[in-house]
Amino acid sequence: MKTKGIWAAILICFWATNLSALDDNAVQVKRAGYALLDMYVKSFQEMATQGSGAGLVEDRLQAMAADAKKAKEAGEINLVFYSRYARLLAVTKLLVQPDKGNILIPVIDREVTDFLLDITGEEPIAYKAGGPPAIGQVANALAEEIINLQIYLDTLAKREALRKKLDETVSGPKK
Amino acid sequence: MDIETNDPEFEEIARLIQEEEKAALEIFRRRDFRREVKARIGGSPTKSRPRVLLRRLPVPAGAAVLLLIAAWAFFFNPHPPVPNTGGDSGSFVAGVEGLPGLAELASRKGHPRPGDGESQGAPQSIRDVLALAQQVRTDEGENAPPGSGNLQVPRLSLEKKMMILFKDRVIERVLVLIRKKSEEA
Numbered sequence: 001m002k003t004k005g006i007w008a009a010i011l012i013c014f015w016a017t018n019l020s021a022l023d024d025n026a027v028q029v030k031r032a033g034y035a036l037l038d039m040y041v042k043s044f045q046e047m048a049t050q051g052s053g054a055g056l057v058e059d060r061l062q063a064m065a066a067d068a069k070k071a072k073e074a075g076e077i078n079l080v081f082y083s084r085y086a087r088l089l090a091v092t093k094l095l096v097q098p099d100k101g102n103i104l105i106p107v108i109d110r111e112v113t114d115f116l117l118d119i120t121g122e123e124p125i126a127y128k129a130g131g132p133p134a135i136g137q138v139a140n141a142l143a144e145e146i147i148n149l150q151i152y153l154d155t156l157a158k159r160e161a162l163r164k165k166l167d168e169t170v171s172g173p174k175k
Numbered sequence: 176m177d178i179e180t181n182d183p184e185f186e187e188i189a190r191l192i193q194e195e196e197k198a199a200l201e202i203f204r205r206r207d208f209r210r211e212v213k214a215r216i217g218g219s220p221t222k223s224r225p226r227v228l229l230r231r232l233p234v235p236a237g238a239a240v241l242l243l244i245a246a247w248a249f250f251f252n253p254h255p256p257v258p259n260t261g262g263d264s265g266s267f268v269a270g271v272e273g274l275p276g277l278a279e280l281a282s283r284k285g286h287p288r289p290g291d292g293e294s295q296g297a298p299q300s301i302r303d304v305l306a307l308a309q310q311v312r313t314d315e316g317e318n319a320p321p322g323s324g325n326l327q328v329p330r331l332s333l334e335k336k337m338m339i340l341f342k343d344r345v346i347e348r349v350l351v352l353i354r355k356k357s358e359e360a
Contacts, residue, residue, distance in 0.1 A: 038330045041339055047352075048345040054353045095350055098357055132351060139347035143340035150333050 032076035033153045036085055037146055039064050057096045065089050081149065088145050091115050095138060112138055119145050 043060040046052075065086070072082040094108045113124045119141045126137040331339070339345055 034330075037336070041331060041336050041345070044345040044349050045339050045343070048343070048348040051352060052349070053356050057349065057353065092346075096353055135350045135354065136347050139344065139350055142346050143344075146340060147333070147337060150336060154333070 027157070029076065029078050029081065029156060030153045032071040033081050033085075033149070036064065036068055036071065036077070037150055037153075039067065040088070040146060054096050054098065058093070061089055061093050061096070081152065084145065084149055084152075087115070088142060088149075091138070092142060095135075115145075116141050119148070 039060075043057075043064070047057060047060070068077070068082060068085050068089070071077045072079070077085075091111060094104070094111055099105065099108065109124075109128075112127060116122050116124050116127065116137065122137065122141075124137070126133040128134070
């Protein structure tokens, strides 16, 4: 009886330590990820209020890209978050940057179409029509992706814990 | 069964019994059993109790220690230590009191300022302290300029983000603005 109690306490101890390590990782990813998402939203909020031009948007996008890269290299965000965030920045930049002579139009159209299909599942009908509805459709997809990333971060710890549990069920605990 | 008391064998046995009895009594009187029993009764609790306690202690104590370690690892390890900016005691409360901006916040929320006479003791409850610390961290985060490499504090909730993105439609507004400016140019 006593031995069983001791073993139970030891198991709880290991479980808590493992969970703690798992949580630690998730907390770190969450912090940096939330900050990057906030940077994006706050930048656009400020620029909408101030009526900024493309130059400032470009500067902000560059700063966000640099921070994201730094965070990825420091292991503060995971690859999933980084790739999706980088795509968000890339699509934004394609829409913002001036394309003199319309040289990049095929590339921009292809990327935006893929982005719309991936995020909202919409055909780029409004986008192809051009004008304000086109911008509205893409802006909506960008906003959706930000919310998707935020929810991804919100559920990251639970996701990792479930994944670990599943892996252990399938192949046994790691040695 | 009749026993003849005049039987010489019986007399011999009776004599031996008496001698044994005398010897036993002599030994009993010489060794003072009553004193020894009293000494045993008097001394036994102090000598035997530690052994019993020691035998019983390790299991619950060990389990309690392990559970405490587990609880510590679960609740405290994932969180970074609270920065101690000048508190001499080095405690959590001192760390929280030393946080920049707390004085202003404390006065705003009706709490005594750190360093005031009344604030020398601990704050009212741990809940207040945590709320204050969280508020300070949020305020600091909101004051930091975007893109400054400050990837520490989550500042906007999901609800707030949705308000900004879908109600205020800031992305669309900025993109429309840029498109207009580029067309004008």
